[in-house]
Amino acid sequence: xxxxxxxxxxxxxxxxxxxxxxxxxxxxxxxxxxxxxxxxxxxxxxxxxxxxxxxxxxxxxxxxxxxxxxxxxxxxxxxxxxxxxxxxxxxxxxxxxxxxxxxxxxxxxxxxxxxxxxxxxxxxxxxxxxxxxxxxxxxxxxxxxxxxxxxxxxxxxxxxxxxxxxxxxxxxxxxxxxxxxxxxxxxxxxxxxxxxxxxxxxxxxxxxxxxxxxxxxxxxxxxxxxxxxxxxxxxxxxxxxxxxxxxxxxxxxxxxxxxxxxxxxxxxxxxxxxxxxxxxxxxxxxxxxxxxx
Amino acid sequence: xxxxxxxxxxxxxxxxxxxxxxxxxxxxxxxxxxxxxxxxxxxxxxxxxxxxxxxxxxxxxxxxxxxxxxxxxxxxxxxxxxxxxxxxxxxxxxxxxxxxxxxxxxxxxxxxxxxxxxxxxxxxxxxxxxxxxxxxxxxxxxxxxxxxxxxxxxxxxxxxxxxxxxxxxxxxxxxxxxxxxxxxxxxxxxxxxxxxxxxxxxxxxxxxxxxxxxxxxxxxxxxxxxxxxxxxxxxxxxxxxxxxxxxxxxxxxxxxxxxxxxxxxxxxxxxxxxxxx
Amino acid sequence: xxxxxxxxxxxxxxxxxxxxxxxxxxxxxxxxxxxxxxxxxxxxxxxxxxxxxxxxxxxxxxxxxxxxxxxxxxxxxxxxxxxxxxxxxxxxxxxxxxxxxxxxxxxxxxxxxxxxxxxxxxxxxxxxxxxxxxxxxxxxxxxxxxxxxxxxxxxxxxxxxxxxxxxxxxxxxxxxxxxxxxxxxxxxxxxxxxxxxxxxxxxxxxxxxxxxxxxxxxxxxxxxxxxxxxxxxxxxxxxxxxxxxxxxxxxxxxxxxxxxxxxxxxxxxxxxxxxxxxxxxxxxxxxxxxxxxxxxxxxxxxxxxxxxxxxxxxxxxxxxxxxxxxxxxxxxxxxxxxxxxxxxxxxxxxxxxxxxx
Numbered sequence: 001x002x003x004x005x006x007x008x009x010x011x012x013x014x015x016x017x018x019x020x021x022x023x024x025x026x027x028x029x030x031x032x033x034x035x036x037x038x039x040x041x042x043x044x045x046x047x048x049x050x051x052x053x054x055x056x057x058x059x060x061x062x063x064x065x066x067x068x069x070x071x072x073x074x075x076x077x078x079x080x081x082x083x084x085x086x087x088x089x090x091x092x093x094x095x096x097x098x099x100x101x102x103x104x105x106x107x108x109x110x111x112x113x114x115x116x117x118x119x120x121x122x123x124x125x126x127x128x129x130x131x132x133x134x135x136x137x138x139x140x141x142x143x144x145x146x147x148x149x150x151x152x153x154x155x156x157x158x159x160x161x162x163x164x165x166x167x168x169x170x171x172x173x174x175x176x177x178x179x180x181x182x183x184x185x186x187x188x189x190x191x192x193x194x195x196x197x198x199x200x201x202x203x204x205x206x207x208x209x210x211x212x213x214x215x216x217x218x219x220x221x222x223x224x225x226x227x228x229x230x231x232x233x234x235x236x237x238x239x240x241x242x243x244x245x246x247x248x249x250x251x252x253x254x255x256x257x258x259x260x261x262x263x264x265x266x267x268x269x270x271x272x273x274x275x276x277x278x279x280x281x282x283x284x285x286x287x288x289x290x291x292x293x
Numbered sequence: 294x295x296x297x298x299x300x301x302x303x304x305x306x307x308x309x310x311x312x313x314x315x316x317x318x319x320x321x322x323x324x325x326x327x328x329x330x331x332x333x334x335x336x337x338x339x340x341x342x343x344x345x346x347x348x349x350x351x352x353x354x355x356x357x358x359x360x361x362x363x364x365x366x367x368x369x370x371x372x373x374x375x376x377x378x379x380x381x382x383x384x385x386x387x388x389x390x391x392x393x394x395x396x397x398x399x400x401x402x403x404x405x406x407x408x409x410x411x412x413x414x415x416x417x418x419x420x421x422x423x424x425x426x427x428x429x430x431x432x433x434x435x436x437x438x439x440x441x442x443x444x445x446x447x448x449x450x451x452x453x454x455x456x457x458x459x460x461x462x463x464x465x466x467x468x469x470x471x472x473x474x475x476x477x478x479x480x481x482x483x484x485x486x487x488x489x490x491x492x493x494x495x496x497x498x499x500x501x502x503x504x505x506x507x508x509x510x511x512x513x514x515x516x517x518x519x520x521x522x523x524x525x526x527x528x529x530x531x532x533x534x535x536x537x538x539x540x541x542x543x544x545x546x547x548x549x550x551x552x553x554x555x556x557x558x559x560x561x562x563x564x565x566x567x568x569x570x
Numbered sequence: 571x572x573x574x575x576x577x578x579x580x581x582x583x584x585x586x587x588x589x590x591x592x593x594x595x596x597x598x599x600x601x602x603x604x605x606x607x608x609x610x611x612x613x614x615x616x617x618x619x620x621x622x623x624x625x626x627x628x629x630x631x632x633x634x635x636x637x638x639x640x641x642x643x644x645x646x647x648x649x650x651x652x653x654x655x656x657x658x659x660x661x662x663x664x665x666x667x668x669x670x671x672x673x674x675x676x677x678x679x680x681x682x683x684x685x686x687x688x689x690x691x692x693x694x695x696x697x698x699x700x701x702x703x704x705x706x707x708x709x710x711x712x713x714x715x716x717x718x719x720x721x722x723x724x725x726x727x728x729x730x731x732x733x734x735x736x737x738x739x740x741x742x743x744x745x746x747x748x749x750x751x752x753x754x755x756x757x758x759x760x761x762x763x764x765x766x767x768x769x770x771x772x773x774x775x776x777x778x779x780x781x782x783x784x785x786x787x788x789x790x791x792x793x794x795x796x797x798x799x800x801x802x803x804x805x806x807x808x809x810x811x812x813x814x815x816x817x818x819x820x821x822x823x824x825x826x827x828x829x830x831x832x833x834x835x836x837x838x839x840x841x842x843x844x845x846x847x848x849x850x851x852x853x854x855x856x857x858x859x860x861x862x863x864x865x866x867x868x869x870x871x872x873x874x875x876x877x878x879x880x881x882x883x884x885x886x887x888x889x890x891x892x893x894x895x896x897x898x899x900x901x902x903x904x905x906x907x908x909x910x911x912x913x914x915x916x917x918x919x920x921x922x923x924x925x926x927x
Contacts, residue, residue, distance in 0.1 A: 009641060012474045013394035020387035020445050021401075024408050027442040031419035038419075095311055104556075106312050109320050111559065115552050116323070117503035119520040120541040124326045126527075127534060135325060135342045169322060174563060181560040181568040219567040230412040233505045237524065251414040251506075258418040259510065271415035282410045286403065465622050466655035468642040469726075470669030470716070480672075484659045 032275060039269035045262035057269035066245060067270065070253035076160065077249065078228040081167045085224065086217075088168065089175025096176075097183050107177070114174045122237020125166040129153060129238075153239050159247050166234050171224060178220045182213035218289040222282075229278070250274060326545075330354070330538035337534050353539040362536070365522040366543050371433060372508075372518065373501035376440035381494050383441065384448025385456075389482055391449065392456045393464075402453070409446035413506045421510050431513040439511070440501040447500070447565065448493055454566040455489030456482065492558030495551050502548060519544035572634075573598045573723050573756040574619065579628035581614050581780075588614045590780035591628070596758060596773075601750050604760045605767040606777035607803070613728060615777070616760045620726055621645050633723045643672075648717035649726040653733060654709045656701040656716075662688075663697040666715045673720075687719040690749070707738045711745075718749065727759040731766065743769060764804050768792070776800055793915070798844065798924040801917055807849045807881055809917070810891035816841045820864075820913065823887025829864040831913045836927040843927070846917035849881065852893035854900075855908035862914035870905045884909075 042053040061067060092110070096103055113121065128134050129152035141148040152162040186209055194204040232251040235241060241248035241256070248256070254274065258267035328346060329337060330353050336343040357363040387405075390396040397404075420439065421430070429435030459482060467477045483490065508518040517525075523540045526533035552559065560568050574596040581589035589611045596602045604612040617623040619630055621642035629638045637645045648669070656665050663684055670680045688694040691711040701709055710730060717725055727746070731739045747770055750757055761767055767774050768788045775785040776799075784791055784800045795801035801809050814821040818839050820831035829845070837843060855865055871890070872883035875897060882893050882900050893909060900907075918927045 009474050013390045013396045016386035016478075017390035017396050017401075020383045020405075020449065023383070023438070023442040024405065024445055027416060027420065027439060028408050028411055030423070031416035034419040034423075035415070092315060095308060095315070098308075100305060100308060100312075106316050108553070108556065109316050111552070112323050112549065113319055114563070115499060115503075115548050116545055117505065117520050117541075117548075119503070119505045119523055120326070120545055121322075123523055123527075123537050123541055124322045127329060127538065128322055128325055132340060133338055133342055133534075135321075135344070138342050169319065173319065177560055178564045178568060181564070185568065216564065216567045219564065223565065226410050230414060232414060233520075236505070236509075237527070251412065254414045254418075255506075255510075258421075264418075264422075267418050271418060274412055274415045278410055278412060279407075282407055286407070460653060460655065462651040462653050462655035463657060465620075465642075466649065466651055466716075467668070467672070468622065469620055469645075469647060469649045470720070471643040471672035473641075473643065476672065480668075481657065484657070487659075 031271070035268040035271045035275075037268075038265050039272050041265050043264040044266070053265070057266050060266060061269055061273060066248070067250075067253060069245065070248045070250045073247060074229060074231065074249040074251075077163060077167065077231060078225065080160075081164050081171070082221065082224055082228060084164070084168055085172045085175045086221065088172045089179050092172070092176040093179040093183050096180055107180070110173045111177060112173075113170045114177070116170065118170065118233035119237050121166060121170045122234040125162065125169070125234075126153065126238055129162055154243055156243060156246055159239055159243065163234060163238055163247060166238060167228070167231070170234070171227075174224070175220055178216060179213065182216040183209070186212045215289070222285050222289065226278070226282070326538055327542055329534060330542045332535070334535065353535040354543070357536065357539055357543065362522055362540065363543060365517045365519045365540075366547075368433075368516045369502055369518040369520070369544065370547075372436050372440060372516070373498050375433070376437045376444065376501050377494050377498045379437070379441040380444035380448050380497050381490060384445050384493075385452045385483070385486065385490065386478060387445070388449045388452035389456055389478065392453055393461075405446050406450050407446075409450070411443075413443075417507060417510050424511060430511055431515045433516055435511055436507060436516065436518075439507055440504065443504075443507075444497045444500060448497055451493040451496075451562070451566055452486065452489060455486045455493075459485045488558075492555060492562050495555045495558070496562045498551065499548055502544075572596055573632065574758065575631040575634075576615075576619070577629045577631075579615070579618065579630065580626045581611070581618060581623065582626045588780055589618070589625075592777075592780075592782055594775060594782065594785075596756060598756055599754050601747075601757045601759065601770060601772045602775060603767040603771035603773070604758065604775050604777060605762065605764060605803075606783075608762055609779075610777040611780040612760045612762075612777050616726055616728055616758060619724070619758065620647055620649055646723045647726055648720045648722035648724075649728065650713050650717045650730045652729045654701075654713040656709055656712055658701050661698055661700050662693065662704070662712050665701065665712055666697075666719050669716060669720050683719050684715075687715045690718070690752070691715050691745070706734055707742065710734060710738075710742055714746070714749070718753065723756065725755050725757040727757065729761055730759075732761070732763070739766075746770060765806065768804065774804075776803060794926075795917065796926055798846070798919045798926070801846050801919070801926065805848055805850075807892045807894065810847045810849065810886075810889070811919070812845045812847065812887045812889045812891065813921070814843050814845045814887065816843050816918075821845050821918070825887050827866060827887055829866070829911065829913055829916075831916060831918075832862040833914065837918060842921055844919040844921050845887075846919055846926075847891065847911060848915060849892045849894040851912040851915040852891075852895070853910050853912075854895055855910050857896075857899075858910060858912075860912070860914075862912060863910040864913050865908055865910055867906065867908050870900060870903055870907065873900055873903055 039057050040052055040054065042049045042056060096107060128136050131137055131149050131151050136152070137148045137150055140150070150158055152158045190208050191204050194208055230251050231249050232255070235247055235249055235252050239247045241252045254267060254270050257263045257270060331349040331351070332343065332346045333350060333352070336346050391402050424430045424435050463485065464477050464481050467481045472480060503520065504518070505520040508521045509524070512518065512521060519540060523537055523544070526536045526540065555562070572595045574594070576592055576594040579589055579592045580587070592615060604615060606612050614623060618625050621637065621640060625638060629636055631637065632645050632647065657668065660668065666684045666687060667680045670683060684697070685694065688697060691714060693708060693711045693715060696704065696708060701712070704712065713730065731742050734742060743766060759770060771788050773785060774788050774791050776783045776791065778799055784796045791800055792804050795804070798811070802811070812823060814823050816837035816839055817828060820829050820834055821843060822828045866886065868884040868886060870882050870884050874881040878897050879894050880897050880900050882895050883890055884893065919925070920927055
């Protein structure tokens with residue numbers, strides 16, 4: 001047998017994956033390389049200086065209070081919204097776990113917020129939270145017994161609750177749906193055996209249910225955590241980062257630097273910082289949770 | 294263990310009450326959005342708020358169609374459906390390569406899924422400059438390429454699961470029977486995975502349909518999507534409430550319909566296959 | 571002329587050496603069965619013939635053409651798979667026609683061939699049905715129909731009957747045998763079931779650990795096994811193996827029982843051997859007048875009726891042996907009786923090399 005025999009279909013597997021990999025490289029790797037190069041220059045609206053500026057932009061990152069504040073805002077929203085979505089979603093999943101007539105109708109209705117565009121969700125809550133004509137203040141007024149005039153999207157003390165309400169409203173159903181499916185897959189004989197053995201609800205949850213649903217829960221937390229980290233649309237629709245820069249998240253800040261200030265090089269450095277942070281977190285999370293399997 | 298055990302009837306009644314309450318809370322904002330879109334300006338700016346309008350008048354929609362704003366829904370439709378089409382084809386054959394030939398091993402699969410985590414804001418600026426350079430800003434092709442690429446990790450990830458469920462024998466039988474590798478794809482893999490293709494396509498479509506940031510940055514006037522159009526009505530003090538609501542509803546109804554049809558694939562779709570539903 | 575010729579074929583999966591150098595030639599029109607325990611490499615060998623696996627080294631020739639690196643579709647073969655491999659989204663007719671259409675046959679020709687194949691298999695009335703509406707046996711017929719509808723040089727069967735229940739398996743075996751006789755095509759059939767191998771094969775190729783242990787006609791392998799493995803693998807119930815010592819006239823068992831062997835040859839007196847006795851060649855004393863029998867007293871321990879025959883377990887020479895006896899010859903366990911052993915059919919094995927002497 002000669003060594004030059006060419007197996008006809010040998011490259012087929014590369015041909016069919018090539019377009020996808022090429023596209024992913026084009027939108028994934030190109031911006032990365034671009035950001036890396038440009039972040040070592042000093043290009044902004046005024047100046048197109050393409051000479052090597054060393055770590056200038058990266059040093060700037062550390063002095064940029066607004067950047068770290070935006071990161072803090074992002075983390076605050078994530079730290080409050082994510083656990084709440086998880087707990088509420090879990091509670092709702094338990095409520096609907098047992099079969100009851102009409103359950104499917106409830107579930108179908110509850111899914112609606114999740115499939116709406118985040119921009120529309122933000123716009124909807126903008127309408128709901130209007131201080132004068134919005135129904136939320138009106139309803140609060142019934143409880144308070146007097147007219148309520150809360151400036152939800154303007155008042156510094158209320159903007160975060162406003163954003164988090166909207167966020168929770170939109171994404172709790174997402175958690176609910178996934179956890180309901182996960183709970184339905186838990187082996188019932190195990191929880192029943194625990195109940196017969198006299199285990200409390202919490203014990204049975206902690207030692208039987210939680211380990212069983214954890215793989216699914218971990219993925220849900222990862223997906224939501226990453227979405228929250230890059231939260232943009234809801235903020236844009238509700239507050240645009242305001243008042244001032246009070247609710248400016250990392251995504252909103254990066255957008256402003258790039259498209260309002262035209263700090264090309266500096267934006268590139270921020271982008272690179274975000275990608276680096278996310279890469280570390282995601283790699284760690286994927287390894288940790290065995291997601292690759 | 295609870296000391297007081299309610300009777301089954303009471304328990305069910307309690308569960309219905311809780312279910313109804315929760316559902317009202319979650320559905321009310323959607324209701325409000327829809328109802329505003331049918332209100333007259335007087336009803337919108339009434340105090341106390343009008344909980345349900347006297348009549349469902351369509352003037353707000355009429356304005357959107359008359360001014361041509363409703364065409365943005367058409368733009369969204371073109372972008373979302375064309376990009377979904379390409380993402381499904383390219384993603385499925387790539388997933389097939391990963392599953393059947395273990396192309397690139399585990400590393401390539403992990404790299405592809407990690408692209409799902411890519412923050413749009415970190416790449417949109419370089420892409421914007423590149424698009425300016427090649428003249429793709431405010432063009433269909435620009436956003437279609439971008440949406441296709443952004444959907445690929447999801448499509449590949451989902452289709453991987455569906456393709457794994459196809460018995461290898463079916464493909465081998467086709468190979469022996471005279472099919473080329475490509476024919477095996479069209480004649481066996483795609484028909485076998487069609488339920489998965491359908492379900493995945495719906496979510497890919499919804500993603501592109503609902504997308505905002507790329508559309509905001511990369512469109513101007515020609516291919517504005519409905520999400521961008523909605524934000525055009527935001528103004529400091531003078532929000533065009535009726536337009537916001539009507540535009541949002543126009544953009545939301547198609548999604549509601551698609552997802553309603555796909556109920557049984559919902560969970561597997563949004564959990565990225567973590568739960569096989 | 572041979573339709574299939576395999577030369578020095580090797581297959582590695584990483585560090586696992588699945589096929590370790592196989593040479594095989596299958597004459598035209600012959601029904602060859604590859605048989606062996608699981609993991610012996612028989613399926614790998616078949617899949618390499620089909621081109622579904624690459625060979626690591628060696629060559630495969632089909633109809634005199636080297637196809638070692640050819641695609642499956644260029645090998646002129648048809649194959650029946652273990653799990654039927656029917657396309658659930660196509661009806662029976664389209665399933666059978668799949669291969670013809672893939673090869674761009676004219677629709678009239680497709681029509682003609684499908685109805686002929688369906689007729690041969692008795693599934694003409696099922697053509698409009700979908701696989702999910704068929705029973706296991708019907709699905710198997712469709713799978714076979716899809717293979718025979720084509721004019722292939724070589725027909726491959728990969729354990730096609732292993733998913734069927736016992737009764738159906740017997741029926742389908744007959745069917746396949748009949749098809750082979752009608753079509754006269756070259757067929758290679760893989761199974762782990764030695765009864766299938768015995769009943770179907772013109773020639774059995776018995777594989778073990780990636781090598782051919784022995785090949786030949788079923789009767790050849792049954793009566794003249796070359797190794798202990800072959801002797802033990804074929805036949806049901808299994809051959810009895812009893813440790814013994816060679817004597818001048820035959821063998822002596824460990825309890826001192828001496829069995830004379832007519833035509834004894836090859837053994838050195840005093841050598842330790844293993845005596846192989848087929849259960850079928852043991853009978854109750856006095857049933858046969860043929861020469862060469864050894865008469866031994868035994869106590870029957872266990873009786874398993876199988877209908878007209880019984881399988882009786884009894885101790886002999888320190889081992890427990892099974893004899894297949896006529897049903898009415900044995901009454902109950904504990905019975906003391908005498909048996910005749912047909913020593914002309916006995917097999918003597920060298921325990922060290924495991925070769926038959």
